[in-house]
Amino acid sequence: MSSLPEIANPQRKPYASDLSDAEWEVLKPLLPAPKGFGHPVEVDFREILNAIFYVQRTGCQWEMLPHDLPPYTTVYGYFQKWQRKGIWQQIHDQVRQKLRRELGRDxxxxxxxxxxxxxxxxxxxxxxxxxxxxxxxxxxxxxxxxxxxxxxxxxxxxxxxxxxxxxxxxxxxxxxxxxxxxxxxxxxxxxxxxxxxxxxxxxxxxxxxxxxxxxxxxxxxxxxxxxxxxxxxxxxxxxxxxxxxYEVYSEVSEAMIYGSLLRLMVRRLAI
Incomplete structure (x- = not known):
């Protein structure tokens, strides 16, 4: 039986969908950089991703996220913002290229x-x-x-x-x-x-x-x-x-697909 990943928040028990330390190191540099002005970002992006991957893996509604994860309004807000800006596809494509190189492919x-x-x-x-x-x-x-x-x-x-x-x-x-x-x-x-x-x-x-x-x-x-x-x-x-x-808009459905397959590729890269 595989062990559950270590998590950034020591106050809660890990879920099977959580990012391990090695998986987080793959994704961390690919996330959008802070704008450099305005109110500083105070959210834990690793926990935001853990919550999104929890929804994708379990199929639960956003408002049914466990309370030891970030508030669902914050989580869905980031998922939706990254979907509108095409960030899910961008990150997916970068990880795909990296995985292909690891496999010895162009x-x-x-x-x-x-x-x-x-x-x-x-x-x-x-x-x-x-x-x-x-x-x-x-x-x-x-x-x-x-x-x-x-x-x-x-x-x-x-x-x-x-x-x-x-x-x-x-x-x-x-x-x-x-x-x-x-x-x-x-x-x-x-x-x-x-x-x-x-x-x-x-x-x-x-x-x-x-x-x-x-x-x-x-x-x-x-x-x-x-x-x-x-x-x-x-x-x-x-x-x-x-x-x-389950999505109202087809563009959100596409982002869900990119995000889910991104999760699988990150796991392969971190092995």
């Missing part, structure tokens, strides 16, 4: 894998809401692109009835600065067709080819190359906050 992958996942919402959530007729799911769809290690390159959350091809193109377009060395993108049969392949080349360059990994039977099949992105969806399932889409 920071820009030559391989990408695209897929989507339809998830239920707790009722109708804002304007981004729909029905996926194929999966029989009312809610939203997570479109992701990962590298050959299953690490997230980009994500966009749409209504559940949004086309897979369109979602993948949006993700690739938003992440094209991280795809300068891309040579091939692996997809399932839902992304087949010349129109999708042409759109990929328009976004990522004519050198990129689309390789469709097809099924050979109607029963469960372990598809080579395709299991990588399925494993990434499995990683998301470790976080109860992502078991459904």
């Amino acid at each position: 920071q820009h992958s030559t391989v990408a894998i695209a897929d989507s996942q339809s998830v239920k919402t707790t009722g109708k959530k804002g304007e981004v809401y729909g029905f996926d007729g194929g999966k029989k799911v009312k809610g939203r769809k997570r479109h992701i692109v990962v590298d050959s290690q299953g690490l997230l390159i980009g994500v966009v959350v749409t209504e559940a009835n949004a086309p897979e091809r369109l979602g993948a193109i949006i993700v690739l377009d938003e992440a094209k600065e991280k795809l300068s060395r891309l040579e091939v993108i692996w997809v399932d049969q839902g992304y087949s067709g010349k129109n999708f392949a042409n759109a990929v080349q328009q976004v990522c360059g004519e050198q990129v080819r689309v390789e469709v990994i097809e099924r050979t039977s109607q029963t469960f099949e372990h598809l080579p190359k395709r299991w990588i992105v399925e494993r990434t969806f499995g990683w998301l399932n470790r976080f109860r906050r992502l078991s459904k889409d």
Whole structure:
């Protein structure tokens, strides 16, 4: 059984989601620096992150945070501010590059894998809401692109009835600065067709080819190359906050995904 991490606040017992000393040293230099003017920051950012990771891991509501963590209004305030400024994605991408270097990989992958996942919402959530007729799911769809290690390159959350091809193109377009060395993108049969392949080349360059990994039977099949992105969806399932889409805004859902996978990468780097 793994021991619980040491924590910055000795007045409380640690939670399994807390950052260890080594994990905190990975994240500490990546956090936004103080402005240098105005009222000095008095919060403990390590405890703020511990509280955010607690919500992501357990799936609890913000106002249900344990009282030995910082006030939920402060915690959610920082989560929301960092989401609006794109800081969750920025930190995630920096840690991803560092982890790829640790794995002996170039920071820009030559391989990408695209897929989507339809998830239920707790009722109708804002304007981004729909029905996926194929999966029989009312809610939203997570479109992701990962590298050959299953690490997230980009994500966009749409209504559940949004086309897979369109979602993948949006993700690739938003992440094209991280795809300068891309040579091939692996997809399932839902992304087949010349129109999708042409759109990929328009976004990522004519050198990129689309390789469709097809099924050979109607029963469960372990598809080579395709299991990588399925494993990434499995990683998301470790976080109860992502078991459904609980967020009102799709941008907050995307920040939750970046934050959850950031937590996993930090743990790998600190081993």
